[in-house]
Amino acid sequence: MLTIENLAFSYGATGFRLSIPELVVADRDRLAIVGPSGSGKTTLLNLVAGILSPESGRIRIGDKDVVEMSDAERRQFRATRIGFVFQDFALLDYLSARQNILYPYRITPALKMDAEVRDRVQTLADACGIGNKLDRHPDALSQGEQQRVAICRALVTKPKLILSDEATGNLDPESKTRILDLLFEQSEQAGAAVLAVTHDHELLPRFPRVLDFAQYRESVPA
Template sequence: MLIKTENVKKEYMSGKKKNLVLKGVNLEINAGEKIAIVGPSGSGKTTLLNIIGLLLPATEGEVYLAGKRASTLKEKERAKLRNKFFGYVFQEFLLVEEDTVFQNIEIPLLYSLTKKTKSEKRKMVEEVLEKVGLEVKINEKVRNLSGGERQRVAIARAIINDPEVILADEPTGSLDAENGEKIMDILESLVDKGKTLLIVTHNEAIAKRCDRIFRIKDGYVEIEE
């Protein structure tokens, strides 16, 4: 079992009112699976993804990552998992517009515990750019890229440290159908090579391309095989 959640709950305060978004989520995810997380807007899809990815704490419950209980990990261990175990593809790309493609993709390497030489980093960036078909754009400023190209840069950045799990939040949401297909093809090719994919999407066609669908409804998850 690669990822497991036990009775995960998440509560937010809205003024003086408590809003329980996740009411008790129990999931088990195996290595190499392709999982879609779907549900209405505001249902807690991104919240669940971020709790699994150690970007948000759960209000209650437990997350296990490769057998490790997340709540018992020291911050240094959690940071290591965020840097090496997970690769994040954010909904808004979160790229630095004024920097080059190379500079954006090397960011996770700067925080890696294993330090790389300048030539090693260059080689690693070139290799991931080749995987997403953007090697010719390595020195291009991000501001000059199209939406589809930016998303591919975001994926390249997510996989630069060779993570076991890719967490993708609406990776095709702002793209047209053609570019959306290209992004899914890239993500699926990574799963074919042994990666695990958790993808938040509102697109039912994309969800159906996955092995299983986790459908969030009223704070709980219904699993569709």
């Protein structure tokens, strides 16, 4: 599903540098990413999603090399193949929760919105505990509810790769379990891989693989 080779990235004058010689993630794999703040965990997700471009190296998702794509190709690829739960949720205030979840369909011609998709929005929202709040705007939702909207948006396209940046960070223990169950259930149904950045070490036993960014301390300042 995902293969990274000789990846190098830096933020220029800040001194931040990320270097990953190799990382392979298979279909249906579940990989938790941990490490100190500022170590590059979110940067890695942004590189995989094509939001950032590396200085060198390869990032292959399936048979596609993200690095070789144009900006337009990356946007379409991200919308159709990748589900990204952003740490800051990235919701649009002027849209309802339902419209935020459906946003990938509104901006990507390759995604076709139909009755099945609309039903899927309701099913995902019900599973996340926000099924009765889809017509509310983000400012009328709690932080935890906004986070669940972002999770539904990431899953609605049935992506082949799910990137999660602290998807359970603002949730109570019961909700964390529910959301993680949903992520794993949806990834299994779609044959998708999950890369999840988390500071919650209590969740790590749920993941077959854990990548500790502490191993990159020489190249990535904490």
